[in-house]
Amino acid sequence: MCGIIGYVGPRQAGPLLLEGLRRLEYRGYDSAGIAVMNGGGVPSLVKSVGKLESLAACLNGSFPEGTVGIGHTRWATHGRPSDTNAHPHCDCDSDVVVIHNGIVENYLALRQRLRDEGHSFRSDTDTEVIPHLIESELAQGQSLVDAVRRTIAQIEGAHALLVMSACQPDTVVAARVGNAGGVVVGYGDGEMFLSSDLPALLPHTNRMVFLTNGDVAAVTRNGATYWAGNGGPEQRVPQSIPFDPMAAAKGGYKHFMLKEIMEQPEAVLDTIRGRIQFDPLGLQLEDMPPTDALKRIQRVVLVAMGTSLHAAMVGKHYIEQIAGLPAEVDNASEYRYRKPIIGPATLLISVAQSGETVDTLEAMAEAKKSGALEITVCNTPGSQATRVADGVVYTRCGLEIGVASTKTLLGSIVALYMLACYLGQERGKLDETQLAELLTPLAHMPQLIGSVVGREHEFESLAHAFFRHQDFLYLGRGIEYPIAMEGALKLKEVSYIHAEGYPAGEMKHGPIALIDQEMPVVTIVVRDDLRDKMISNLEQVKARDGIVIALATEGDEEIAKIADHVIYLPETTPLLMPLLTAIPLQLLAYHIAVYRGCDVDQPRHLAKTVTVE
Numbered sequence: 001m002c003g004i005i006g007y008v009g010p011r012q013a014g015p016l017l018l019e020g021l022r023r024l025e026y027r028g029y030d031s032a033g034i035a036v037m038n039g040g041g042v043p044s045l046v047k048s049v050g051k052l053e054s055l056a057a058c059l060n061g062s063f064p065e066g067t068v069g070i071g072h073t074r075w076a077t078h079g080r081p082s083d084t085n086a087h088p089h090c091d092c093d094s095d096v097v098v099i100h101n102g103i104v105e106n107y108l109a110l111r112q113r114l115r116d117e118g119h120s121f122r123s124d125t126d127t128e129v130i131p132h133l134i135e136s137e138l139a140q141g142q143s144l145v146d147a148v149r150r151t152i153a154q155i156e157g158a159h160a161l162l163v164m165s166a167c168q169p170d171t172v173v174a175a176r177v178g179n180a181g182g183v184v185v186g187y188g189d190g191e192m193f194l195s196s197d198l199p200a201l202l203p204h205t206n207r208m209v210f211l212t213n214g215d216v217a218a219v220t221r222n223g224a225t226y227w228a229g230n231g232g233p234e235q236r237v238p239q240s241i242p243f244d245p246m247a248a249a250k251g252g253y254k255h256f257m258l259k260e261i262m263e264q265p266e267a268v269l270d271t272i273r274g275r276i277q278f279d280p281l282g283l284q285l286e287d288m289p290p291t292d293a294l295k296r297i298q299r300v301v302l303v304a305m306g307t308s309l310h311a312a313m314v315g316k317h318y319i320e321q322i323a324g325l326p327a328e329v330d331n332a333s334e335y336r337y338r339k340p341i342i343g344p345a346t347l348l349i350s351v352a353q354s355g356e357t358v359d360t361l362e363a364m365a366e367a368k369k370s371g372a373l374e375i376t377v378c379n380t381p382g383s384q385a386t387r388v389a390d391g392v393v394y395t396r397c398g399l400e401i402g403v404a405s406t407k408t409l410l411g412s413i414v415a416l417y418m419l420a421c422y423l424g425q426e427r428g429k430l431d432e433t434q435l436a437e438l439l440t441p442l443a444h445m446p447q448l449i450g451s452v453v454g455r456e457h458e459f460e461s462l463a464h465a466f467f468r469h470q471d472f473l474y475l476g477r478g479i480e481y482p483i484a485m486e487g488a489l490k491l492k493e494v495s496y497i498h499a500e501g502y503p504a505g506e507m508k509h510g511p512i513a514l515i516d517q518e519m520p521v522v523t524i525v526v527r528d529d530l531r532d533k534m535i536s537n538l539e540q541v542k543a544r545d546g547i548v549i550a551l552a553t554e555g556d557e558e559i560a561k562i563a564d565h566v567i568y569l570p571e572t573t574p575l576l577m578p579l580l581t582a583i584p585l586q587l588l589a590y591h592i593a594v595y596r597g598c599d600v601d602q603p604r605h606l607a608k609t610v611t612v613e
């Protein structure tokens with residue numbers, strides 16, 4: 001989950017590392033640090049607990065001299081946030097420096113062994129064993145690359161790391177083991193960049209190589225050499241990544257979260273663009289498995305985490321109702337450990353913004369072992385999920401920087417809708433009329449989404465009325481239940497208010513006991529088959545003097561007679577309505593958090609990409 005940056009080239013590394021870390025801070029913000037190799041081949045370290053501003057204040061514009069360096073923003077796992085526990089970490093003589101993302105699962109045993117061998121430790125982290133292990137290997141005459149390769153063979157768990165050493169001061173060695181997050185090597189003109197993530201590299205280059213499991217790379221200013229597993233050196237051809245570097249800027253918005261909410265019409269349009277044709281009617285998805293393989297599918301399992309899980313829960317309805325296949329959805333962290341029954345007739349659909357969430361990747365690995373066909377819905381080209389899957393539906397939402405996902409929820413829902421239509425089309429389940437009935441309203445969604453985000457001030461006023469409340473309940477049914485879950489998740493993530501999302505039918509089995517005049521109940525009561533059931537639930541809340549905020553379909557006057565506040569949304573088909581109901585809930589959470597003075601783009605304890613269990 002930590003942010004990793006590296007530079008090798010002719011320019012001073014320090015300012016570039018700090019700028020890169022600014023673009024990666026959403027990865028973790030417990031501490032930050034840089035190490036720069038000076039002309040004499042000695043690494044200089046500067047690190048500081050807290051957000052990146054603390055490191056910037058420590059540096060105060062005066063960077064260690066040198067043109068090779070590495071930097072890190074930390075999301076603490078082992079050892080509380082402190083200056084000492086901040087990365088980079090060193091060996092005894094401080095001439096091997098390491099930054100690391102992941103957990104060294106056998107660090108206790110390794111630390112004891114190294115102590116017995118005379119190594120002394122400064123921090124409480126698991127990471128610190130790595131520079132000491134490399135130091136031991138170098139002392140036995142290994143080259144730096146071999147020392148790193150022999151070290152990663154000794155550490156258990158999943159890791160992404162960058163290493164510098166006085167013994168080879170013009171090189172940064174990078175390694176990826178398992179699914180602890182990516183390492184991307186960026187090719188500049190006479191200079192090279194490394195990062196855990198694209199935003200830090202895009203201002204400099206869009207030519208990238210993504211390390212895969214078991215890869216080690218030795219990077220100098222002239223390029224990189226790669227080793228895969230136990231094999232010999234090999235060349236890799238950089239691929240061009242289409243992201244716009246300007247996406248990493250706030251573009252006049254106060255927060256990335258708001259910018260990304262406002263970008264949703266475009267994100268959805270870009271996700272649909274070029275994939276739907278009306279004359280002749282059809283849906284073309286690139287990167288799909290062969291139709292024969294799709295015809296063999298008998299059931300679908302969707303896995304994801306966080307906001308992507310809520311998109312997957314909506315997707316389950318699409319797979320069942322549109323593709324006509326039995327579908328189940330599972331939290332990836334549960335799925336991977338529950339010995340699921342998977343067979344070659346199972347299609348596993350994973351959903352991930354980053355394509356690097358460890359639980360989602362491990363769930364994919366579990367299903368792959370049993371021969372499942374895999375399609376991933378993903379926003380990040382080149383990410384691990386896209387490389388492992390047999391097919392990819394890219395969501396084309398552009399970079400998402402806000403830690404709380406927003407536009408990628410809508411992108412994923414749209415991608416799942418199209419995937420369900422595609423499965424229906426290729427499997428011969430949908431005729432042309434049915435396909436037209438499904439695709440025509442989808443084509444209108446960017447405009448409808450635009451009309452809802454355009455009413456931001458209305459949701460801000462609502463937030464002003466409610467930002468002092470301490471508990472919220474969100475209720476929805478059917479395809480809107482995941483959106484109720486997402487509304488509650490957004491609120492707790494960015495405002496730290498306690499919020500719960502429930503299927504409305506479950507309310508009377510417990511949550512109803514909480515209802516009073518202090519806890520607003522946000523209900524999604526749009527015009528669909530379950531509207532009347534939802535109205536009954538609204539009445540049950542009102543009968544207990546609860547406060548009801550309702551999301552309803554334009555023209556449904558009856559709701560205004562029951563609810564205390566109504567947000568009317570334009571009508572579309574019930575299947576596509578989640579693309580509209582999600583938006584007021586995102587903006588309500590955003591504005592409540594802003595009124596409460598919370599750091600919406602970097603909520604406490606969270607990280608954008610979760611690469612540890």
Ligand code: G6P
Pocket residue numbers: 305306307308351352353354355356357360403404405606607608609610
């Ligand atoms: C973290 C982020 C969430 C995101 C989740 C899944 O918890 O804070 O916003 O939804 O990870 O991430 P993924 O990249 O797999 O969609």
